[in-house]
Amino acid sequence: MAPPELVTRSAADPDVVALLTDVFGRYREERPSRAAAVNLDRDLWRRLDDLGLTRLTAPESSGGSGASWLEAAALLSIAAGAAAPVPLAEHDVLGAWLLDVAGLPHDGALRTVCRPDAEGVAAGVPWGRCAAAVVALWQEEPGRWRVADVPATRLAVEDRCNVAGEPCDTVRFDRADLAAGVAVPPAVAEEFHLRGALARTAQVVGGLERAVEVVLAHAGERTQFGRPIGRFQAVQHLVADVAAETALARAATDAAVARAVVSGWADPATLFAVGVAKSCVGHASSVVVRGAHQVVGAIGTTLEHELHTLTRPILARRGEFGSVREWDETLTRLAASAGRDGLWTLVTTGRAAEEASA
Amino acid sequence: MSLVPAAGAEGPALTALRAEVRRFLADQLDAGAFVPHVDTWLTGWDVAFTRALADRGWLGMVIPKEYGGQGRTFLERFVVTEELLAAGAPVAAHWIAERQIGPSLLKYGTEEQKHAFLPGISRGEIFFGIGMSEPDSGSDLASVRTRAERVDGGWRLTGTKVWTSGAHHADAFFALARSAPLDPARRHDGLSQFIVDLHAPEVHIRPIVSMGGDHHFNEVHLDGVFIPDDRVLGTVGDGWRQVTSELGYERSGPERFLSTYRLLAAAASAMGEGRLPHDAGLGRHVARLAVLRHMSFAVSMALEEHAEADTAAALVKVLGTIGEGDIADYVDTLTGGGLPDDEELTRLLRAAVLQRPGFTLRGGTNEVLRGVVARGLGLR
Numbered sequence: 001m002a003p004p005e006l007v008t009r010s011a012a013d014p015d016v017v018a019l020l021t022d023v024f025g026r027y028r029e030e031r032p033s034r035a036a037a038v039n040l041d042r043d044l045w046r047r048l049d050d051l052g053l054t055r056l057t058a059p060e061s062s063g064g065s066g067a068s069w070l071e072a073a074a075l076l077s078i079a080a081g082a083a084a085p086v087p088l089a090e091h092d093v094l095g096a097w098l099l100d101v102a103g104l105p106h107d108g109a110l111r112t113v114c115r116p117d118a119e120g121v122a123a124g125v126p127w128g129r130c131a132a133a134v135v136a137l138w139q140e141e142p143g144r145w146r147v148a149d150v151p152a153t154r155l156a157v158e159d160r161c162n163v164a165g166e167p168c169d170t171v172r173f174d175r176a177d178l179a180a181g182v183a184v185p186p187a188v189a190e191e192f193h194l195r196g197a198l199a200r201t202a203q204v205v206g207g208l209e210r211a212v213e214v215v216l217a218h219a220g221e222r223t224q225f226g227r228p229i230g231r232f233q234a235v236q237h238l239v240a241d242v243a244a245e246t247a248l249a250r251a252a253t254d255a256a257v258a259r260a261v262v263s264g265w266a267d268p269a270t271l272f273a274v275g276v277a278k279s280c281v282g283h284a285s286s287v288v289v290r291g292a293h294q295v296v297g298a299i300g301t302t303l304e305h306e307l308h309t310l311t312r313p314i315l316a317r318r319g320e321f322g323s324v325r326e327w328d329e330t331l332t333r334l335a336a337s338a339g340r341d342g343l344w345t346l347v348t349t350g351r352a353a354e355e356a357s358a
Numbered sequence: 359m360s361l362v363p364a365a366g367a368e369g370p371a372l373t374a375l376r377a378e379v380r381r382f383l384a385d386q387l388d389a390g391a392f393v394p395h396v397d398t399w400l401t402g403w404d405v406a407f408t409r410a411l412a413d414r415g416w417l418g419m420v421i422p423k424e425y426g427g428q429g430r431t432f433l434e435r436f437v438v439t440e441e442l443l444a445a446g447a448p449v450a451a452h453w454i455a456e457r458q459i460g461p462s463l464l465k466y467g468t469e470e471q472k473h474a475f476l477p478g479i480s481r482g483e484i485f486f487g488i489g490m491s492e493p494d495s496g497s498d499l500a501s502v503r504t505r506a507e508r509v510d511g512g513w514r515l516t517g518t519k520v521w522t523s524g525a526h527h528a529d530a531f532f533a534l535a536r537s538a539p540l541d542p543a544r545r546h547d548g549l550s551q552f553i554v555d556l557h558a559p560e561v562h563i564r565p566i567v568s569m570g571g572d573h574h575f576n577e578v579h580l581d582g583v584f585i586p587d588d589r590v591l592g593t594v595g596d597g598w599r600q601v602t603s604e605l606g607y608e609r610s611g612p613e614r615f616l617s618t619y620r621l622l623a624a625a626a627s628a629m630g631e632g633r634l635p636h637d638a639g640l641g642r643h644v645a646r647l648a649v650l651r652h653m654s655f656a657v658s659m660a661l662e663e664h665a666e667a668d669t670a671a672a673l674v675k676v677l678g679t680i681g682e683g684d685i686a687d688y689v690d691t692l693t694g695g696g697l698p699d700d701e702e703l704t705r706l707l708r709a710a711v712l713q714r715p716g717f718t719l720r721g722g723t724n725e726v727l728r729g730v731v732a733r734g735l736g737l738r
Binding site: 006007216219220231240243250279325327333337343346348 | 364366369434622636638645670676
């Protein structure tokens with residue numbers, strides 16, 4: 001193995017990955033029948049809670065498991081590959097983190113997160129109706145942010161759902177509850193956005209990877225013209241492109257997670273790496289969703305088939321915490337500002353030339 | 359299931375090497391030693407520049423010191439080649455030797471062959487080509503018809519090789535030839551590799567001029583050229599395995615996604631200076647490039663550790679060559695064929711658009727490579 005002065009490696013704890021693979025592999029086998037509308041699976045949530053997986057990244061001192069983002073990203077990917085209807089991203093890496101930076105207590109009950117507008121209304125709140133309390137990150141006025149942990153009893157929740165059929169509700173706060181929140185620096189809002197973007201990226205890539213498995217199984221089993229369709233070169237090429245884009249999305253996500261772990265969220269290199277991941281994963285999703293449905297054929301478009309439990313969340317999540325286009329725009333601004341002489345430094349370090357040499 | 363091994367991050371020694379190469383390139387640019395261009399690993403033949411690299415110890419990088427090389431790792435070579443390509447430096451003269459001739463000689467060559475060629479390669483004094491394709495053998499390499507006949511003390515080669523880049527400048531090439539009659543049931547058998555002296559009188563080299571008028575490719579006609587036994591590479595009859603076992607080196611290096619990098623950089627400047635409208639496509643291409651680097655580096659790590667990486671290499675080459683071609687097309691559609699006030703961008707764009715069709719052909723077409731990926735996925 002190459003020495004560390006040549007290569008430094010970041011990988012999730014293999015024991016954690018083995019546990020996750022086992023838990024979610026079994027969930028996929030035993031899961032309740034599929035429905036168009038997705039509800040929180042409270043049994044699964046309790047099981048994950050018992051295993052310490054709902055507070056994976058929180059410090060052990062505050063009741064968490066003290067794992068890093070390497071393990072968190074593995075959890076999010078593997079859970080998404082099993083289409084597990086549980087708010088892991090919202091509860092732990094976003095909600096529990098916000099409470100922690102605000103110095104607010106966490107009773108362990110299910111949380112989701114949102115950024116309500118000036119009027120105190122937040123649209124598209126994932127799992128809003130399921131949460132015991134909603135952690136709000138609120139911009140009271142430009143540059144002044146507060147974090148408030150508001151119990152469900154003080155919220156008006158209007159049920160909505162996203163394209164995946166998951167709860168994605170409109171939540172109305174009493175502005176007084178938001179104004180009573182703890183003041184936090186603006187950097188918290190920036191980190192929240194990056195954490196959310198990276199969490200969504202990890203989830204989407206987990207869905208892409210499982211979609212490749214579904215595609216391969218189908219291409220090997222489905223027989224037409226007397227042979228498995230995977231024997232046809234046209235199908236092979238379609239599958240190769242699906243697999244290649246998925247590999248690109250995985251590499252982008254791993255690089256962003258490693259960067260966040262090594263450099264922290266405030267480093268501009270982390271912004272660049274997360275943007276690269278959002279862009280690559282988002283565009284890969286276009287190819288994979290299209291190609292996977294093409295290979296699996298009409299059966300893949302039915303409610304009974306597994307494929308839509310992956311492709312619908314992929315489409316729902318790739319545009320959250322910044323649309324694919326918005327992140328492309330961000331990268332464009334960085335690249336244009338770097339220009340001819342700074343672009344290579346940006347590509348290799350994620351930083352502007354003057355930041356890289358500092 | 360993971361088709362591409364996990365990448366690591368560059369450690370401090372590699373970052374330091376990168377900075378050293380960057381300083382060297384800045385000095386060379388200041389001295390006017392080269393003008394940055396696209397696709398320079400095919401088109402930029404510059405012996406003086408190659409020798410300057412040799413002087414710095416950046417040639418023969420993975421060749422052991424006992425054979426005149428630098429005894430460094432594939433990862434260090436990755437960093438050096440990546441910096442050279444990103445600078446648009448002229449690296450064609452040594453490219454083939456550095457990338458695949460050196461490693462092949464190390465693996466299959468005799469001691470005498472290693473001593474005869476590796477020191478010259480490492481000093482930038484011996485230049486190599488590669489003789490695989492033929493007029494009737496492109497993707498179907500096993501169909502090569504160049505004949506090797508057994509004669510006293512060696513072999514006599516007759517046939518025609520095409521698309522031999524740089525043959526008109528090079529000293530020698532590895533020719534893949536049929537040394538035993540074709541057995542249709544075992545068509546990969548009976549092939550052998552020979553080290554051919556391109557200066558021999560029975561070797562005739564004719565230019566194949568590319569559509570833009572440039573001369574990089576050649577047709578090499580072997581008119582019964584004698585190859586002594588000591589210029590057979592590896593084992594007679596084992597040519598197919600020897601050739602295909604080296605494809606990982608050839609397929610996934612930085613040249614498979616950086617061929618149009620200077621054009622992307624020029625477009626970034628034009629956008630930053632307001633000479634091009636702000637367009638999200640730039641960010642999208644930068645993102646893909648950034649990730650292709652990680653994937654290509656991961657394959658280099660696998661090669662360094664002697665792990666199997668054929669599928670990963672094929673996959674990276676498919677993605678990379680499409681991406682570098684898309685950059686050419688992107689800037690073309692964005693600018694309308696160039697910018698009147700930007701001579702550099704226009705020059706790079708014209709070349710990139712004309713070189714682009716070759717990106718997804720050379721070194722294994724994308725159609726063949728998708729088949730390799732499909733095999734890796736268990737579909738074939």
